[in-house]
Amino acid sequence: MDNRMENLKYSISEALELPKDIVMDLPKIIMVGNIQLNISNHKGIIEYSQDTLRVNSNIGIIKITGSNLKLKTILSEEIVVDGTIDGIEIIS
Amino acid sequence: MGTIKAWNFLKGYVIIKIEGLTLERFLNLAATNDIYLWDINRVDYTILEMKATIEGFRALKEIVNKVGCRVEIVEKRGLPFILYKLRYRKTLGIGFILFFAIIALLSSIIWDIEIIGNEKVKDEEILHLLKEEKIKEGIIKYRIDKDYVENLLLNEFDVFSFISVEIKGTKLIIEIKERDLPPEMIDEDIPTNIVAAKKGIIEKVIARNGKPKVRKGDVVEKGDVLISGIISDEFSENQILVHAEGEVFARTLYSYKVEEPIIKTIKEETGRVFERKEFKIGERGIQFIKGDIPFEDYVEETEEIKILNLDINLPFKILVHKYKEVETMEIKQDIELIKSSNHIKAVEELNKQLPLEVEIISKDVKHYVRDNVVTTYVIIEVIEDIGVKRPIN
Numbered sequence: 001m002d003n004r005m006e007n008l009k010y011s012i013s014e015a016l017e018l019p020k021d022i023v024m025d026l027p028k029i030i031m032v033g034n035i036q037l038n039i040s041n042h043k044g045i046i047e048y049s050q051d052t053l054r055v056n057s058n059i060g061i062i063k064i065t066g067s068n069l070k071l072k073t074i075l076s077e078e079i080v081v082d083g084t085i086d087g088i089e090i091i092s
Numbered sequence: 093m094g095t096i097k098a099w100n101f102l103k104g105y106v107i108i109k110i111e112g113l114t115l116e117r118f119l120n121l122a123a124t125n126d127i128y129l130w131d132i133n134r135v136d137y138t139i140l141e142m143k144a145t146i147e148g149f150r151a152l153k154e155i156v157n158k159v160g161c162r163v164e165i166v167e168k169r170g171l172p173f174i175l176y177k178l179r180y181r182k183t184l185g186i187g188f189i190l191f192f193a194i195i196a197l198l199s200s201i202i203w204d205i206e207i208i209g210n211e212k213v214k215d216e217e218i219l220h221l222l223k224e225e226k227i228k229e230g231i232i233k234y235r236i237d238k239d240y241v242e243n244l245l246l247n248e249f250d251v252f253s254f255i256s257v258e259i260k261g262t263k264l265i266i267e268i269k270e271r272d273l274p275p276e277m278i279d280e281d282i283p284t285n286i287v288a289a290k291k292g293i294i295e296k297v298i299a300r301n302g303k304p305k306v307r308k309g310d311v312v313e314k315g316d317v318l319i320s321g322i323i324s325d326e327f328s329e330n331q332i333l334v335h336a337e338g339e340v341f342a343r344t345l346y347s348y349k350v351e352e353p354i355i356k357t358i359k360e361e362t363g364r365v366f367e368r369k370e371f372k373i374g375e376r377g378i379q380f381i382k383g384d385i386p387f388e389d390y391v392e393e394t395e396e397i398k399i400l401n402l403d404i405n406l407p408f409k410i411l412v413h414k415y416k417e418v419e420t421m422e423i424k425q426d427i428e429l430i431k432s433s434n435h436i437k438a439v440e441e442l443n444k445q446l447p448l449e450v451e452i453i454s455k456d457v458k459h460y461v462r463d464n465v466v467t468t469y470v471i472i473e474v475i476e477d478i479g480v481k482r483p484i485n
Contacts (some may be wrong), residue, residue: 044120049134070140071132074123 027057029088036072037064037081037088043080053081060092104170110140112161121155121186127232141166201232202264209268213250218266221248233259241266246395283333286319288312288480293334295475302336312342312478321484333484340479343453347471348441350434353427354464359391370411378412387417429467431459434468442472450474 006024011021021028023039030038039055046054046061048071053064056059061084110118118140122129132142146153149165156163178185205222207215222228225244227236236258243257243267253271257264286302294310302319307310323335366386370379397410435457456471 044123045116048132049137050117050118069134071119071129073128073130074119074132075128076123090173 005017010019025058027055027062028063031085031088034066034085035082037085038078039080039081040080042077045074050083055079060090063087063091065089093480098141099248100169101146104147104168105143105145105168106142106165107141107167108149108152109135109166110142110156110161111138111164112159113138114159115140115161117158118161121159122152125151125155127151127155137188146172158405160478194366199262200233201262202227202231202236202305203262205229205264205266207266210252210270213249213268214272218245218249221245227264233262233264238263264284280335282319282335282479283484284336285317285321285484286336286338286340287482288316288318288342289316289478289480290314292478294318294340294342296341297338298340299336299338301338302334304338306340318479336481338479339477341475342478343473343475344478345471345473346442348438348443348445350438350441350468350470352425352430352434352466352468354427354430354461354466356423356425357397358423360420360421361391362419363416364417366415366417368413368415370413372409372411374407379413385415387415389418389420390415391418391482392416403477411434422446427461430466431468434459434466435470442470446472446474447476450476 009024010020012070019084020026025041027042028040030040032038039057039091040052041057042062043056043058046056048054048069051065051067053069053071055062055064064081064085065087066083066085069081072082074078112118113136115138119129119132127144129142129144129148132140135141152163178473192208205219205228207218210218210366221244222241223303225241227241236257236259237258241257242255246252251270252268254269256267258267259265291313292311294306294308294312296308297304297306297318299319302321303323305317305320309465312318319336319338321334321446323332323334324330325332368379368381370377372378393414393416395412395414397405399410438457452472452474454473456469456473458469458471460467460469
């Protein structure tokens with residue numbers, strides 16, 4: 001049932017060229033080089049330290065590793081991370 | 093980004109330190125409660141450092157209680173805190189306000205009155221008149237009614253045809269256009285003579301009214317009556333006074349002399365320059381002397397150094413006196429060349445002297461070479477109207 005619903009949403013957004021992050025309620029991750037990362041539509045922080053940041057989202061946990069990680073801003077929809085980013089992992 | 097920083101500075105913000113074990117929960121709660129936090133850094137496993145607005149900091153207290161961590165203010169930044177501190181430093185605040193007040197006051201005072209374009213009326217006369225109307229250096233510039241000043245000057249001096257009054261910074265600029273006064277007209281009811289304005293030989297007399305007193309070939313001096321306004325009857329002693337009118341053409345001479353030495357001493361710069369600086373405040377100056385001028389013959393030039401290349405009138409000046417070494421040289425010039433250049437110079441001068449409507453009859457050029465000097469006389473003979481109306485007493 002759930003899967004069918006998702007598929008429907010996907011087809012609609014494909015057909016109408018609507019942004020999928022809005023239609024399917026997915027996180028949007030934007031990276032600027034390896035120095036800044038921007039996650040919108042997150043579901044809260046699970047862990048934050050200077051080396052790792054774990055953010056909850058609809059597709060699972062987004063794990064960002066790096067050094068000197070700083071949270072530039074936190075809003076209910078958006079997180080901006082500054083620092084040197086080494087890796088992004090999605091654990092679903 | 094810069095505008096956000098400036099905004100935060102104006103609103104004021106605090107750098108806070110949060111100590112606890114469930115710091116992620118704290119961040120999530122802050123985010124869901126729409127509390128704006130930025131530049132969050134995990135200093136230690138149990139310590140977070142971040143920036144928050146003043147209102148944000150107040151709202152955080154609730155969350156802090158819920159999560160169970162400790163909050164500590166590290167630093168307060170921004171304008172509200174600076175102002176708060178200033179309350180305890182009243183003299184500094186007063187000084188600050190005083191500073192701006194003085195600048196505002198001084199820049200609203202007229203410090204200089206400049207008068208441009210007047211030739212027939214002296215500066216002092218205009219300034220005196222303005223002074224009577226209490227317009228002088230040191231008054232507040234907003235008090236000057238420009239239209240009033242313009243009308244005042246136009247009414248007082250007939251010579252002025254146009255006046256513009258302008259305030260530029262602390263300078264009052266009065267720009268004047270003068271009109272050429274028409275020659276004095278004598279009313280036709282007043283009896284007049286026509287007299288000679290200058291020496292000449294009479295060529296033609298056209299008397300439209302009055303009795304001609306001279307004939308062709310007469311030599312007249314300045315002031316002689318040419319056409320008389322007194323008409324007397326042969327048979328009676330009655331005299332009729334009329335307004336004499338007419339033209340009297342006469343031959344007059346214009347001459348000009350030019351002298352030019354054949355051997356000329358010319359001072360030529362050798363290129364060596366000695367400089368002295370001077371600092372001048374008003375009329376007083378200090379010269380910075382470093383040794384005597386090392387030249388025998390020199391010319392002095394004074395230059396003003398413009399500060400920051402601005403064209404403004406400062407009460408102090410920096411002057412540089414340049415002493416340029418010169419060598420005197422004697423140059424022998426060609427006599428023929430001098431003669432022709434003298435001739436041209438004299439004719440140019442004469443052209444300036446000649447009135448507009450004249451007929452040139454002859455031109456005479458004479459050169460004399462005597463004692464190292466070439467003297468050139470140019471004499472021009474012209475026919476012109478020499479008659480001038482004078483009322484009869």
